[in-house]
Amino acid sequence: MIHDVAWETARLHAYELGTLVRERIPYEELVPLSRASGRTLARDVTALQGIPHYASSAMDGWAVAGSGPWTIQPRAAQDDPHAASDTLGDHQARAILTGGALPHGCTAVVRSEAASEYDGVLSAPEPRWGADIRPAEREAKAGDVLLAAGTVLTPPRLAVIAASGRDDVHAVISPRVGLVLSGREVVTSGVPLPGQVRDSFSEFLPPVLTAWGAAEATPFVQRIGDDLASTLRAIETTDAQIILSTGGTGHSDHDFLRKAAEDLGARILVPSVAMRPGHPAFLAQLPDDRVIVGLPGNPLAAFMAALTILQPLLDGVLARSFTEPRQIRVGERFTALPGRVRLVPAGLSTEDTAGNSHHELRVISREHTGPAMLRGLGDADGVMVIPPEGTEPGDSVRWLELPW
Ligand SMILES: Nc1nc2c(c(=O)[nH]1)N[C@H]1C(S)=C(S)[C@@H](COP(=O)(O)OP(=O)(O)OC[C@H]3O[C@@H](n4cnc5c(N)ncnc54)[C@H](O)[C@@H]3O)O[C@H]1N2
């Protein structure tokens, strides 16, 4: 009798195994910013200089010193309106563009639309001291830690790093992932005949892996039949550090993943998970520390298993922190399912299933969410985790983000 691991425990085991794998593989590499989106920082990033690194104008208009009216000074460098320059004396003004370096002595910027110019003299309502000036180092001082190790690089974070003067970053090296797709009935193109099934995973899993930070390159894909020899061969011959297999997680005489893992001396960390769908999900560590993640063959079940085991595993391997899911209010009633959580594709809505409107968003399950279906997931905003005791409308549940 296999002992199901609680959903929360399966996530923790997967994360801890990931941190162990992290110690066994090379840690970091220098990556240009242009290729660093989605990567994880291996080290803290400090500002090479302040952001911004000089005081500048926030508007097109006039740099002024003291009170008006002001005598207009010629531009220091006619061909470069942004050039840092000169000093303004009291009651003097000089034209300036947004982002232009402030002249010394400048006490405010007057917007062009607020000022009038006549015979070399500028008049405007008295500006507040410091108006429309962007002081140096307002966003960061030189040497400040801008982003901590373990942070995932998003487009705005890359821009912040660039603004501080850096061209590249130390990113955590992603593990090599191999996909092993099992099932003689699985076909990869065209219209499947009765008894055949069109492959759901080779289009689906690689971008999910990329979104979860695992692979810059397409993972190595092997297709195997339903037999022990080819299952063993697939595991033994790949150089992947994480072997992600689909199908064959069951206990029938056509399912060989568990037997293969046992024959290879693997330590089974998660034999199955107290969840639905995705219950047969499986996590094992081979004697050489490579990892097998067994995803069930049913496509939605496979994704729920991946959310439960693969994502925390990758967070561990990528030196990211363990994330606790956010809470969100559910908009419908679920009866109890003793001992198991349910992972349900759901959409955000301001209405509950009884048609009542609410100020805060609630989540409501989508249609077409059977274990072998992906339509509901395609329409979903996220996945809700329904506790074994069920829910009443308005209860809080955990909410898992989708990787796309
Ligand atoms: N007697 C029992 N039968 C089953 C149980 C059980 O507890 N007792 N559990 C069910 C659950 S839950 C799941 S999930 C599946 C697990 O199946 P396997 O991981 O062994 O996967 P297969 O049997 O190989 O395939 C299941 C199903 O998925 C389809 N499949 C497989 N690969 C693909 C693919 N690449 N693309 C699309 N679809 C795929 C396959 O054709 C089957 O229909 O077992 C239940 N049975």
Ligand code: MOO
């Ligand atoms: O993991 Mo299975 O349906 O629960 O498809």
